[in-house]
Amino acid sequence: MSKLFLSEPETSKTAIGVLLLNLGTPVAPTPQAVRTYLREFLSDQRVVELPRFLWQLILRGIVLPVRGRKSAHAYSTIWRDSGSPLLTGTQSLTTALATAMPEGVMTYFAMTYGQPSVVKVLQEMKQQGVQYLLVVPLYPQYAGSSTGAALDQVWRVLLRQRTQMAVRSINSFYADSNYIKTLANHIRTYWQQHGRGQCLLLSFHGIPQAQHQAGDDYVEHCTTTTRLLVAELGLKESEYRLAFQSRFGYAPWVGPSTQDLLVQLPQAGINSLDVVCPGFVTDCLETLEEINIRGKADFLVHGGKHFQYIPCMNSEYEWVEILAPLIKQHLQGWL
Known part of the structure; x- marks a missing residue:
């Protein structure tokens, strides 16, 4: 053969x-x-x-x-x-x-x-x-x-x-009704157990701007997920932010940047922040280390008072x- x-x-x-x-x-x-x-x-x-x-x-x-x-x-x-x-x-x-x-x-x-x-x-x-x-x-x-x-x-x-x-x-x-409703329930359950911050930051993994300009649908998918999720949660425009994390290299990436917002939000009066990563199925380096360790430190050192990372839906059920x-x-x- x-x-x-x-x-x-x-x-x-x-x-x-x-x-x-x-x-x-x-x-x-x-x-x-x-x-x-x-x-x-x-x-x-x-x-x-x-x-x-x-x-x-x-x-x-x-x-x-x-x-x-x-x-x-x-x-x-x-x-x-x-x-x-x-x-x-x-x-x-x-x-x-x-x-x-x-x-x-x-x-x-x-x-x-x-x-x-x-x-x-x-x-x-x-x-x-x-x-x-x-x-x-x-x-x-x-x-x-x-x-x-x-x-x-x-x-x-x-x-x-x-x-x-x-x-x-x-x-x-990204727009599946079960995905949106289950993620919203996951966030509500976390808030019931741990309290709720002033603002919910939805952080998605980023992509280079060149890939977006070449026709990749990723940013539109993230925007749609955010729109449907905040509607399901009943959030006002002032109660959430959408951002993109994990920039790599020197070329421009899609924004706004999660890293930049974690520094800027305390200066804008957001002292209590919750962060969720809707694009990740399981917790990993990008959520546990980049967000909940380095991201938390950046937010607190720049004037934030309370930071909560809402874990991925790690419950397999x-x-x-x-x-x-x-x-x-x-x-x-x-x-």
Whole structure:
């Protein structure tokens, strides 16, 4: 058999597979492990849209040596005995979602970068007889650098299958009613237990301005999610802000910037702030370290008095309420 194609297992079973995709994580909070992860992540041209040769010189000569150490320290502040919060959270969600699936539907997860890889998981699904595949990137709002990059990994594997799976994908659910209502209830429950600040900051991961100008729908998706969520919560215009976090490099990114607002809001009289990150399914480096450690420190040192980070809907049961109906809708005709 030609080495171009993946070999096919000998099985008589036929099954439907649901593949959840998340971004990925280093295997350990060490400089070496973080550099390995970042090399794969930042080499994806969906993520950094610069000429490949030039970017690889910058990446390997400057970014990895410097950012590897800094990011390893950041990961060490959130790492748990069970490992990476993003990995364990995605595992828990996959297990819980499996219990809500109809008979004959098998649920798996993979990471766009790192382990478990898309290649290995799709090979396992093929060996288990999966011939109908639904791919679910765990990003409510579509961006080429997140959802697009995740789906690219799947398409690359399918190109090498001699007998390809039938495949469908969910590329966003930013306006899904279950997503909006469940997230609103999650925020209300937090407020009932911990009190409510003057302002709710909705912080989404940012993208470069150039990607937005090239036609990426991400900013519009984030704006729509915000509009629907604040309407569900009954917030006035003065009671919330929308912002974008995680700027990287020197090129312009979409704004307003979360980092800038955390400095500016106390000067505008907002001394008590709640922050929620609607674009993240599970807590991770960007929420636990960037927002709840560094972001909190920035807000307080610039005059803020009270800061609350509202955790992601890490309860796998909340996400099952959102994803299970959505998945079943996209499986129609296969069940």
